[in-house]
Amino acid sequence: MLDDSLKLILEEASETMDKALEHLRGELTTIRAGRASPAMLEQVKVDYYGTLTPLNQMASVGAPQPDLIVIQPWDASALQEIEKAIMSSNMGFNPSNDGSVIRIPVPPLSEERRKDLVKTARARGEDAKIAVRNIRRHAKDDIKTTQESENLQEDMRFEAEEKLQELTDKHVEKIDAYLDRKEAEIMEV
Numbered sequence: 001m002l003d004d005s006l007k008l009i010l011e012e013a014s015e016t017m018d019k020a021l022e023h024l025r026g027e028l029t030t031i032r033a034g035r036a037s038p039a040m041l042e043q044v045k046v047d048y049y050g051t052l053t054p055l056n057q058m059a060s061v062g063a064p065q066p067d068l069i070v071i072q073p074w075d076a077s078a079l080q081e082i083e084k085a086i087m088s089s090n091m092g093f094n095p096s097n098d099g100s101v102i103r104i105p106v107p108p109l110s111e112e113r114r115k116d117l118v119k120t121a122r123a124r125g126e127d128a129k130i131a132v133r134n135i136r137r138h139a140k141d142d143i144k145t146t147q148e149s150e151n152l153q154e155d156m157r158f159e160a161e162e163k164l165q166e167l168t169d170k171h172v173e174k175i176d177a178y179l180d181r182k183e184a185e186i187m188e189v
Contacts, residue, residue, distance in 0.1 A: 002156060003156055006160040013135055013167060021171060021175065031182065031186070036065065040069065041055050041086070043089070046078065046085040067107070071103075079100075114186050118182075121179060122179060139164050
C-alpha cells in the first residue's frame, strides 16, 4: 500500500505526461498529411494592429476541397497582413487574394516531401518521449526525497518507482501509436 504523498507524486507525473501527449497531438495536427486542413494554419500568427494574433481568431478557415484552403477574414482590412503571415510561415503555400477571400491551393505531396514530413513527425515524437522521461526522472527524485524525509519503508519507494515506470511505458506506447497513425496518414497517397 502506497503512502498518500507517493500517490500524489504519481498522479502529478501522470497528469504532466498526459499534457506532453496533448502537446504532441497538437503538434502532429499541424503536419500536413496530403489533404488540406484548417489545422495546417493553426501556428500562423498575423500582425494585426501591432499584436501577433492567431489566424483562427481573426478569420474563418475552411477546407471545402481536399486541395484548397479558404480564409474569410472578419475584417477585410486584414487581408494583406494575413497573406503576408502565410507567406512568411515557410509552409510553402502561395495564397491568392481576391479582395474578400484568400484561397490557398494545396499541392499534392511528393514522395520525398512525405518522407521529410514523417521525419519531422518522428522528431516531434522523440521530443515528447524525452519530455516523458524527464518527468519520470523528476518524479523518481521526488519519490526518493519523500521516502527519506517521511521515513517510509523502502518497499513503498520501490513500489512507487515500479508504478512510475509502468506509467512511463504506457505513455511512450501512446506516443508510438500516435506516430504510427500519423506516418500512415502522411504516406497514404
